[in-house]
Amino acid sequence: MTVFQSAWNAQGSVAVQRRDAMLARIAALRALEARAAQASAKSKPVFDKRGQLLPRERVALLLDPGAPYLPLCSLAGFMQDHKDPAASDAGPPQGARAPSGGSEPHEVGSVGARSVPGGGIVAGIGFIEGARCMVVASDSGIEAGAIQAMGLEKILRVQEIALQNKLPFIHLVESAGANLMRYRVEGFVHGGSLFRNLARLSAAGIPVITVQHGSGTAGGAYMPGLSDVVIMVRNRSRAFLAGPPLLMAATGEVATEEELGGAEMHTGVSGLGEQLAEDDRQALGLARQAVARTAWSNRPPVHMIRAQAAIDSGASEPLYPADELLGLMAGDLRQPVDMHEVIARLVDGSDFLPFKALYGAATVCVQAAIGGHAVGIISNNGPIDVAGANKATHFIQLMCQLGHPIIYLQNTTGYMVGKDAEQGGMIKHGSKMIQAVTNATVPQITIQCGASFGAGNYGMCGRGYAPRFLFSWPSAKTAVMGGEQAARTMQIVTEAAMLRKGITVDAAQSQAQFDKIVAVFEAQADAFYTSGLLLDDGVIDPRDTRAVLAQCLAMCAEAEARQLRPMQFGVARM
Numbered sequence: 001m002t003v004f005q006s007a008w009n010a011q012g013s014v015a016v017q018r019r020d021a022m023l024a025r026i027a028a029l030r031a032l033e034a035r036a037a038q039a040s041a042k043s044k045p046v047f048d049k050r051g052q053l054l055p056r057e058r059v060a061l062l063l064d065p066g067a068p069y070l071p072l073c074s075l076a077g078f079m080q081d082h083k084d085p086a087a088s089d090a091g092p093p094q095g096a097r098a099p100s101g102g103s104e105p106h107e108v109g110s111v112g113a114r115s116v117p118g119g120g121i122v123a124g125i126g127f128i129e130g131a132r133c134m135v136v137a138s139d140s141g142i143e144a145g146a147i148q149a150m151g152l153e154k155i156l157r158v159q160e161i162a163l164q165n166k167l168p169f170i171h172l173v174e175s176a177g178a179n180l181m182r183y184r185v186e187g188f189v190h191g192g193s194l195f196r197n198l199a200r201l202s203a204a205g206i207p208v209i210t211v212q213h214g215s216g217t218a219g220g221a222y223m224p225g226l227s228d229v230v231i232m233v234r235n236r237s238r239a240f241l242a243g244p245p246l247l248m249a250a251t252g253e254v255a256t257e258e259e260l261g262g263a264e265m266h267t268g269v270s271g272l273g274e275q276l277a278e279d280d281r282q283a284l285g286l287a288r289q290a291v292a293r294t295a296w297s298n299r300p301p302v303h304m305i306r307a308q309a310a311i312d313s314g315a316s317e318p319l320y321p322a323d324e325l326l327g328l329m330a331g332d333l334r335q336p337v338d339m340h341e342v343i344a345r346l347v348d349g350s351d352f353l354p355f356k357a358l359y360g361a362a363t364v365c366v367q368a369a370i371g372g373h374a375v376g377i378i379s380n381n382g383p384i385d386v387a388g389a390n391k392a393t394h395f396i397q398l399m400c401q402l403g404h405p406i407i408y409l410q411n412t413t414g415y416m417v418g419k420d421a422e423q424g425g426m427i428k429h430g431s432k433m434i435q436a437v438t439n440a441t442v443p444q445i446t447i448q449c450g451a452s453f454g455a456g457n458y459g460m461c462g463r464g465y466a467p468r469f470l471f472s473w474p475s476a477k478t479a480v481m482g483g484e485q486a487a488r489t490m491q492i493v494t495e496a497a498m499l500r501k502g503i504t505v506d507a508a509q510s511q512a513q514f515d516k517i518v519a520v521f522e523a524q525a526d527a528f529y530t531s532g533l534l535l536d537d538g539v540i541d542p543r544d545t546r547a548v549l550a551q552c553l554a555m556c557a558e559a560e561a562r563q564l565r566p567m568q569f570g571v572a573r574m
Helices: 011-042 044-049 055-062 147-164 185-203 218-225 246-249 257-261 262-269 279-295 302-311 321-325 339-344 386-402 421-422 426-439 485-498 505-527 525-533 542-562
Strands: 123-126 131-138 167-173 210-215 229-233 237-240 275-277 363-370 375-382 406-412 444-453 469-472 476-477
Touching: 011 055, 011 321, 055 123, 055 131, 055 167, 055 279, 123 147, 123 279, 131 147, 131 279, 131 542, 147 185, 147 542, 185 210, 210 218, 210 279, 210 421, 218 237, 218 542, 229 262, 229 279, 237 257, 237 505, 246 257, 257 262, 257 485, 262 275, 262 363, 275 279, 302 542, 321 406, 321 542, 339 363, 339 375, 363 386, 363 542, 375 542, 386 426, 444 542, 469 476, 469 525, 476 505, 485 505, 505 525
Parallel strands: 131 167, 167 210, 210 229, 210 237, 229 275, 375 406, 406 444, 444 469, 444 476
Antiparallel strands: 123 131, 363 375
C-alpha cells in the first residue's frame, strides 16, 4: 500500500478563497446549462397542444430511472450563435481585462447573456434496459430543432464516441433541417459526414435506432433512412426529400405532407419505418423494447467482471473528500498546485504508486486504480522539462505494455524553454513524448484541470491528439501561451521595430495594445469559450471527476471486451 498523506490545509484561507472562486464558476456553468433547458421549455404550450413531449422529457423517459448518465458537450456553440458581447451574466473570465471600445466577442466576459449553448442538440451516455447507449435528441423546442453549425459538430463528435466505444446509437429526431436563412455551403458539405457515420456504425455491428418524433426533411430524411430500426409517431412524423413547398417550386406537383412522408405512409407503403406509435410515450417505449431486443446488456464484459471483483475485494473511495477539490486549483494558475493532492482525491483508497518520483519531478506519473480499473496517471507540477518528457515517454510505453488506460490531468504552462533546455535537447525529447502519446495503444482520457498552454497541450494529450474522452474543469485555460506573455512578446517586437525606424514609442498606446491582447487571449482561453467550440466533451464540476472517470473507464473496458459482428455494409432498408 502506498496511501498518500495529504499536506493540504483544506480549511485554510487560501483553500477557502479558491473554493469560493470555483463555486462561482460552477454556478455560472449550471446557469448556462439551465439557459438552454429554459429556452427549450418556452415551447411547452405548443408541444402540449400537439400532444408531444419536450426533448428533455423524451430523453428522461427513454433512460433507465436512477441509472448513471453522462451529458456531453452541453456548452457546444456557446458565444458562437450571438456575437454581441455587450451583456454578461457572470462578468469577465478569471484574469481577463476588458478593453474599452472592443467589438469582438472574445474581448469581454465569456458568459454572453444572449448566447444559448448546446448547439440545438441534447446528447449524453446513459442506460436503456441495462445497456449503455449514446442518446442524441434534437432540441426541437429551440428554432424547431434547426441544425446549428456547432450542433452538427456536436453530433459528429458523439457519433465518433459511439463508434470508438461500441455504444448503440439512439437518435430522437425532430428537426426543421438546415436554417436556409443562415445557409453556409460548408455546412451542407460537411453535413454529409453525419450520414456517413450512421452507415459506419451500422456496418461495424453497432445498433442504430431512430425515433422520428417530427420532421426530417431533405438531408434529414437520411437519418431514419440510414438507421437499423425506425419508430414513427402517427400524425407527427414526417420524412421526405422535398416537402410540399420545395416540391411545388421544383416540379409544380401538389401533395400533402402525409402523402409525401407521413408516419402511416412510411410504415405501410414505403417501408421506411418499422413501427407506428400513437404518441411520443409509446414511441419511446418501443425504442426501449428495441434496445432490449438487441440483448446488448446480456453480454457482461470480462473486464467489467474483473473490475467489480477488484471493488468487492477492497477497492474503496478516496480517503479525502471530493469537496476538497474545489479549493485546490488556483484561479490565476500562477500559484503552484501539487497535483498529487488532486490524484489522492480521485483514486481508490488514495493509494497510488509513484513512478520515478525524484526524476523529472515536475512531471507526475503514478499507477493507481479508479473504480477498480487499473490506470496510469500523468500530471504536471510545472513545465515539462527534458527529464520529465523522458519520464512520461517511458511511463506511457509501460502502460501500453500493461494494457492500462492513461489519464492525463493537465496543469502545465508547456515545455521548458531557455538556453539550458534547448541545449539539453528539449525539442527532441518533447517530440518523443508526443510520439508516445500519439501512438499509445491503450485508451487515453484527459481532464484539463488548470493551465493547458503551448505544446504542453499536445504532450498532455489535448484535443488534437484524439483522447477517448476529454473534459475540463471550470478553472481550465487553453492557449498557445498566457495572455500576458503573448502581450509582452508583441510589445517587445513592436517597440523594437518602431525604434529601428526612429519612431518614438507612445507609452499609452503600447499599454492599450498590451491590455487588448491580454483580454483577447484570456477570453479565448476560458473553459466556457473553448467548450463552446467543442474543444472538450464538456465542462464538469471537479467533485464529479472520479465518477466521470469511472464511467469512461467502464466504457473503455466494455468496448475492449465486446465482440461485434461487422458487415461489409450497414443494414439496408428493404
